[in-house]
């Protein structure tokens with residue numbers, strides 16, 4: 104595991120600094136009482152016993168996400184995040200610290216952000232080991248750590264110049280704690296228009312109209328809202344792509360696979376689908 108990334112971490116039990124053992128197979132806290140494995144695939148497991156792994160993306164969901172993102176369907180989102188990474192961590196005068204992606208999945212967006220912030224170390228946090236097997240290899244300057252976003256994060260105070268949170272769970276107090284006081288939080292959420300054609304025909308979960316207001320309200324005790332933009336584009340999706348975009352999202356938990364296949368088979372191929380997300384920046388209070 105990257106030396107620079109280990110220096111960002113703290114023990115999830117006693118909050119002491121962590122260091123890698125000489126052969127790089129484990130992380131040990133300064134108090135010496137707690138040891139954590141580094142998996143063969145390169146990610147460290149800092150999950151504690153009280154984590155809630157039930158929401159972790161499964162191997163199938165991660166494979167679907169990887170295929171869909173690699174095909175470039177969400178390229179406008181990756182490009183917009185990369186532009187913000189340049190502004191927040193890729194230009195002189197920006198605060199010190201890493202780029203930390205909370206709920207990073209395969210590390211796709213983190214890798215784009217690191218390309219735009221050439222001196223920074225990246226940290227992918229996620230509760231799914233299937234996602235982190237990929238994230239650990241997503242970029243030469245990225246490391247990957249299994250943890251629960253609803254628990255105190257195993258990251259040192261003020262360690263991040265930029266925190267990314269893309270379609271993923273967020274604990275506002277912890278995002279604030281790990282950010283440098285002059286740092287930036289970048290949050291991407293779907294709008295009510297996102298994949299609307301599929302939501303209607305395939306019975307997917309809906310995004311409610313006031314998601315943005317709820318996001319601002321949830322973050323308000325710790326952050327002030329800054330620039331926000333809507334990123335809208337159209338996708339021409341074949342049946343395989345449609346199966347992937349459904350399989351990688353929250354509806355994968357709620358949809359019967361056979362029923363879904365039948366409904367997809369009845370759609371035009373390709374189908375033109377709206378993609379629309381909000382990219383919102385926040386500064387620590």
Ligand SMILES: C[S@@+](CC[C@H](N)C(=O)[O-])C[C@H]1O[C@@H](n2cnc3c(N)ncnc32)[C@H](O)[C@@H]1O
Pocket residue numbers: 155158159160168172205206207208209210211212228229230231234250251252253268269270271272351352353
């Ligand atoms: C919809 S995916 C988004 C992944 C990535 N940000 C992207 O857009 O490609 C949500 C991610 O959050 C992760 N996740 C779910 N519950 C979590 C938790 N409690 N702590 C950390 N990660 C969690 C899932 O494993 C999954 O990788």
Ligand SMILES: [Zn+2]
Pocket residue numbers: 114115116117118119132133134135136137
């Ligand atoms: Zn410890």
